[in-house]
Amino acid sequence: AQKVTQAQTEISVVEKEDVTLDCVYETRDTTYYLFWYKQPPSGELVFLIRRNSFDEQNEISGRYSWNFQKSTSSFNFTITASQVVDSAVYFCALSRGGQGGKLIFGQGTELSVKP
């Protein structure tokens, strides 16, 4: 069975601090995809990144970076120099390989960035 665990329910930081959101997943599939979505107070899920199971390269996009490690089944997300606008709930999700796979979401981590 597939499962995603985000152990951190809530995180509070002060602006400009770095923060890492943890994600651990379980799957028996050899081909799978991992995602991060951001859900601001408005409620819409905003796509941030997608990673496939064959690509363990870390990725950086501006202040965002992602660390994918198959050996520990983790796909962690780091925000550098956090800003108030980063305040949101962040979800990690897992999908099976192939087309049209449903997303299995973690419980989400609520990030609060205070000025």
Added chain:
Amino acid sequence: EAGVAQSPRYKIIEKRQSVAFWCNPISGHATLYWYQQILGQGPKLLIQFQNNGVVDDSQLPKDRFSAERLKGVDSTLKIQPAKLEDSAVYLCASSSPTVIFETQYFGPGTRLLVL
């Protein structure tokens, strides 16, 4: 490119009443998903359509929930009769299959409160 549209944005009903939600996916997206997100949890798939055919409805409570996607574009999700535990945000997402994988893009959601 216009995003996924959903209406209404908010709905308050009493238990045992019926309610319907509407979704218009991104133009050209063949796959459409309905997710239910209960407060404090990650979204969970209710039903997935590929064009106008159902791919996965294993988590849909079929005794009270129904969904259709006529003509393979817009979709409607209905609850009849509603229960208190149906209070949640109902998210619609769409995706377009590519050669290897696809990313789901979400609408703003419909917040349902059942009293």
